[in-house]
Amino acid sequence: MDTASLSTPHAVRPEGRKPLVCVRHVSKQFGNGTLAVRDVNLSLGEGEFVSLLGPSGCGKSTLLRMIAGLGAPSSGTIEWPTTVHDASGEPQRDLGFVFQDPTLMPWATALANVMMPLTLKGVRTSEARERAAAMLALVGLSGFEKSYPRELSGGMKMRVSIARGLVLRPKILLMDEPFAALDEITRHRLNDDLLELWWKEKFTAVFVTHSVFESVYLSKRIVVMAARPGRVMADLDVDAPYPRDDLFRTSPEYAHLCRVVSGKLKEAIGS
Amino acid sequence: MTASVETHTSHGGTDSDARPVFVTEPRLLGLPASAWPRILAPIAIGVFSLALWEFAVRWNGIPAYILPGPLLIGQTLVSDWATLSGSLWITLKITFMALAAAVIVGVTLAVLFTQSKWLEMSLLPYAVILQVTPIVAIAPLIIIWAGDINLALLICAWIVAFFPILSNTILGLNSADHNLVNLFQLYGASRWQTMRYLKLPAALPYFLAGLKISGGLALIGAVVAEFVAGTGGSASGLAYRILEAGYQLKIPRVFAALLMISLSGIAIFLCTSWISHMLLRRWHESALKREN
Numbered sequence: 001m002d003t004a005s006l007s008t009p010h011a012v013r014p015e016g017r018k019p020l021v022c023v024r025h026v027s028k029q030f031g032n033g034t035l036a037v038r039d040v041n042l043s044l045g046e047g048e049f050v051s052l053l054g055p056s057g058c059g060k061s062t063l064l065r066m067i068a069g070l071g072a073p074s075s076g077t078i079e080w081p082t083t084v085h086d087a088s089g090e091p092q093r094d095l096g097f098v099f100q101d102p103t104l105m106p107w108a109t110a111l112a113n114v115m116m117p118l119t120l121k122g123v124r125t126s127e128a129r130e131r132a133a134a135m136l137a138l139v140g141l142s143g144f145e146k147s148y149p150r151e152l153s154g155g156m157k158m159r160v161s162i163a164r165g166l167v168l169r170p171k172i173l174l175m176d177e178p179f180a181a182l183d184e185i186t187r188h189r190l191n192d193d194l195l196e197l198w199w200k201e202k203f204t205a206v207f208v209t210h211s212v213f214e215s216v217y218l219s220k221r222i223v224v225m226a227a228r229p230g231r232v233m234a235d236l237d238v239d240a241p242y243p244r245d246d247l248f249r250t251s252p253e254y255a256h257l258c259r260v261v262s263g264k265l266k267e268a269i270g271s
Numbered sequence: 272m273t274a275s276v277e278t279h280t281s282h283g284g285t286d287s288d289a290r291p292v293f294v295t296e297p298r299l300l301g302l303p304a305s306a307w308p309r310i311l312a313p314i315a316i317g318v319f320s321l322a323l324w325e326f327a328v329r330w331n332g333i334p335a336y337i338l339p340g341p342l343l344i345g346q347t348l349v350s351d352w353a354t355l356s357g358s359l360w361i362t363l364k365i366t367f368m369a370l371a372a373a374v375i376v377g378v379t380l381a382v383l384f385t386q387s388k389w390l391e392m393s394l395l396p397y398a399v400i401l402q403v404t405p406i407v408a409i410a411p412l413i414i415i416w417a418g419d420i421n422l423a424l425l426i427c428a429w430i431v432a433f434f435p436i437l438s439n440t441i442l443g444l445n446s447a448d449h450n451l452v453n454l455f456q457l458y459g460a461s462r463w464q465t466m467r468y469l470k471l472p473a474a475l476p477y478f479l480a481g482l483k484i485s486g487g488l489a490l491i492g493a494v495v496a497e498f499v500a501g502t503g504g505s506a507s508g509l510a511y512r513i514l515e516a517g518y519q520l521k522i523p524r525v526f527a528a529l530l531m532i533s534l535s536g537i538a539i540f541l542c543t544s545w546i547s548h549m550l551l552r553r554w555h556e557s558a559l560k561r562e563n
Contacts, residue, residue, distance in 0.1 A: 070453050097457055103450040106554045107472045116468065120458045144287075148554045153289035186286045 018081045019043035020172055020204055021067060026076035028062055036062040038229040039076070044172070046082075049198055049205045051215035051222045053261070055269055059230020060208045061176050067206070068097050068174050096165030096203075098175040102157035104149040104164075110136060111145035114163045121168065135163040140193065155186040162194070172204040179214070191217055192245065199243060212265060216257045217249060224261070226268035233268040236261065294560040339523040344530065347523040355512060355524075359531050362493055362508040365421065366539070369428030370489040376429075377436030377485075378478065382466065385444040402434040406492060410499035424496045424508070431492030432485040439481030443474025476555050479547040486539040494532060 023042040029035050037059035044050060044067075052060040066073050069090075080091035096117075104113045111132050118128035133145055139159040149157055158178060165173050179187045195218060198205050209215050215222050216238060224234040238257060240248060248254055296303040302310075321341045327333075328340035335343055348355065380398070384391035410427050417423035447470050455465045497510035509528045516524035551558040 065453075068457055070457065093457075095457075097454060099450045099454075101450065103448060103454065105451065105469070105472065107475070108554075117458050119468065120455065120460045120464055150554060150556075151290060151293070153286045153291070155286040155289070186289075189286075 019045045020080070020082060022077075022079040022081060023063070023067070024077050024079065026063070026066065026073040026078060028059065028066060028071070029074045035229040037066075037073075038231045040230075040232050042223060042232065042235075044204060044206060046171070046204055047202055049195075049207070049218060049220045051207045051209055051219040052225060053209060053212065053215045053222050053265060054225030054230070055210060055227050055265075057230070058225040058227040058268075060225050062230065063225075064174050064176050064206060064208050068095060069093055094168075094171045096168065096170040096173045098158075098161050098165045098173065098178045100177045100180055102149065102154075102161040104157060104160055106149050108148075109145065110141060110147050110149070110152065110160045113149070113160055114167050117164060117168050132163075132167055135167045136160070138166075138197065139163045153186075154182055155190060158182065158190060159193075162197070166197070166201065166203070169201070170203060172206065173198075175205065175207045177208050177210070180209070180211075187214070188249075194218070195242070195244060212258055212262050216254065216261055217244060222261060224264045224268050234264045236264065336520045336522045339526055343523050344526045348527040348530065351524055351527060355509070355528060355531060358507050358509045358512045358528070359535065362490075362497070362510070362532070363535060365424050365428055365493040365508065366490045366535070369425055369432050369493060370486060372425070372429045373433035373436050373485050373489065374482065377433045377481070378440055380437055381440035381444055381474075384441055385470070386462070391441075398434060398437055401430055406431050406495055407499055410496045413496075414500055420500055424493055424500065427496030427499075428489050428492030431495075432489035435484040435488065436478065436481040439477045439484075440474050443477025444470045446477070447473035476547075476551055476557065479543070479550065483540065483543045483547065486543045487536055490532070490536050490539060 021042075021044040023040055023044075026037060026040045027035065028037040040059075040063060042063075052063065054060050062071070065071050067078060080093060083091045083094060085091050104110075105116070108116070111129065114132035114135055115125075115128045118131060119125070123131070133142075136142060136145060139162055141156060141159050141163070144152065144156065149160070152160065161178070162173075162175075165175075179190050182190065191214065194205075205218075207215070207218060219238050222234075222236045222238060223232055224236065225231065226233045240253060240257065296305055298304065299307060325340040325342055328338060339347075380394070384395065406427055409430075410423075413426050414420065414423040417426060451469055451473075452465070455469055460468070493508065494510045497508045498514065500511075501514060509532055513525050513528045516522070516528065548558055
C-alpha cells in the first residue's frame with residue numbers, strides 16, 4: 001500500500017493529551033420537531049484538521065454552531081476539557097468562526113472588519129490596528145486595508161473573513177462551507193493558502209464541506225455524516241503527509257483516497 | 272517539498288482581478304458628466320412651461336386676481352420680500368425644530384423598542400394611532416391644549432414627521448445580518464457594543480430613507496397646522512400669509528408664498544439626499560454605480 005491510506009474505523013486516537021473539544025451523545029431537535037443531529041460523539045484533538053463531510057441536511061452546520069456555542073444541544077454535552085470556565089460554568093471558548101458568506105460589515109473597511117473582534121475584547125485601537133494589519137498581510141491582502149467589502153472580489157472577501165476569524169489567534173477555527181460559493185480556481189487557491197496558514201499558525205481546524213475532493217485535499221481526518229437524522233457514519237484518517245500541493249492534487253493516491261471517501265459518503269447517503 | 276508562499280508575498284494574493292469595477296467619469300465644471308442632463312432637463316421643462324403660462328395669461332387677458340403670470344409672481348416676491356421672508360423664517364424654524372425632535376424621539380424610541388419587546392408591543396400601537404389620525408383633525412385640540420401657538424405648530428409638525436423615522440429605524444435595527452449578530456454573540460459583545468458597532472450602522476441607510484420622507488412631512492405639518500390655526504393665531508408663518516393674501520384677493524402674493532414653500536421643500540429634500548449620499552457613498556449599494 002502507498003503512503004496514503006485510510007484507516008477506519010478509528011482504532012487509535014491521539015489520546016496522549018486531552019482533546020480540545022469533546023462532543024458526547026449530542027442530539028439537537030429544532031422547535032418544529034426536526035431532529036437535526038442524533039447522538040453524535042466526536043473528539044477534536046489539538047492541531048487536527050477535521051472535515052465534517054455530508055449531504056445537505058446532515059446537521060454538519062448545526063453541529064459546528066453548537067460547538068461554537070450558538071444554540072445549545074437538546075441532549076448530550078459539549079466539553080472543553082482544557083479550557084478555562086467562567087463563574088457560571090460556561091467555557092471561555094477560544095475560537096474563530098468563518099461563515100459560508102463572508103459576513104463582513106459593509107460599512108467598515110477590510111482593516112476595521114478584522115479589527116472588530118479585538119475591539120470587542122477591549123484591545124487598544126492602535127494595537128488592534130497593528131494586529132489586524134498583520135493578519136490581513138498573512139492572508140495575502142496587504143494593500144487592501146482601506147478597501148470596503150464592496151470593492152473586493154468574492155475570494156478576497158473570504159480572506160478578510162478568515163483573517164477576522166484568526167485575528168485573536170484562537171486555538172480552533174470553525175469553518176462552515178467557507179468556499180462553497182467561490183469558483184473552482186479561487187477555491188483551489190484558498191484551499192492551498194488555508195492549509196499553509198494552518199501549518200504555520202498551528203490552530204485546530206474544523207471544516208464543514210459537502211465536497212469529497214476538498215475534504216480529502218485538506219484534512220487529516222474526515223468525519224462522514226448522514227442525513228435525516230444527522231449522525232456520524234464514519235471517521236476516517238487521511239494519512240497523506242503535509243504539506244500538500246498541486247502535486248498531491250493530481251497524484252494517484254489522492255484519486256484513490258477520493259474514491260474511498262466517495263464510497264463512504266454514498267453508503268452514508270444510501271443508509 | 273514546501274507549499275508555495277509566492278501568493279502571499281505578492282500583492283493581492285488572490286483573485287484581485289475579479290474585483291468589481293466602479294464607474295469613473297469625466298467631470299464637467301466640478302460635476303460628473305452624466306449629472307448634467309439630470310439637472311438641465313428639468314430646468315428646460317420648467318422654463319418652457321413658465322413661458323407657456325406667461326403667454327397664456329397674456330393672450331387670454333386673465334386678470335391677476337384669478338391667475339397671475341410668472342413674471343408678476345416674481346415681481347411680487349421681490350416687492351413683498353420683507354414680509355414674506357420673515358414668514359418663511361418662522362415656518363422653516365418650526366420645520367427644522369420639528370424634524371430635530373422627530374429624529375431624537377424616533378431614534379431613541381426605535382433603540383428602546385429593539386431592546387425590549389415588551390416596550391415595543393405596548394407603545395408601538397399608540398405611535399401608529401398618532402400617525403393615522405389626520406393632523407387636521409387633531410390640530411385644533413393641540414392648539415387649545417398647548418396654549419402657545421408656536422408650540423402647538425411644533426407639536427403638529429413633529430407628529431407628522433416622526434413616524435417614518437421611527438418605523439424605518441426599527442426596521443433597520445432589526446435587519447442587521449443575522450450571522451454578524453451571531454458573531455458578536457460569539458465574541459461576547461455587550462448589548463451596548465452590539466448596538467454601537469453593529470445595529471446602529473446597519474440601520475443608517477434605513478434611518479436616512481426615513482429622514483428624507485420626514486423632512487418633507489415636517490414642512491407639510493408646519494404649514495397645515497398653521498392653516499388650521501388660521502387667522503385666530505398670532506403666528507405669521509407662510510400659511511398665515513397665504514390665508515391673509517387670499518382674503519384680500521392678493522393672488523400674486525399667494526403664489527409667491529406657495530413658491531417659497533415649494534422651494535423650501537425642494538431644498539430640504541436636496542439637503543437630506545446630500546447627507547444620505549455623503550454617509551453611504553463608500554459602502555451602500557444605493558450609492559454605488561457599477562460598470563458592466
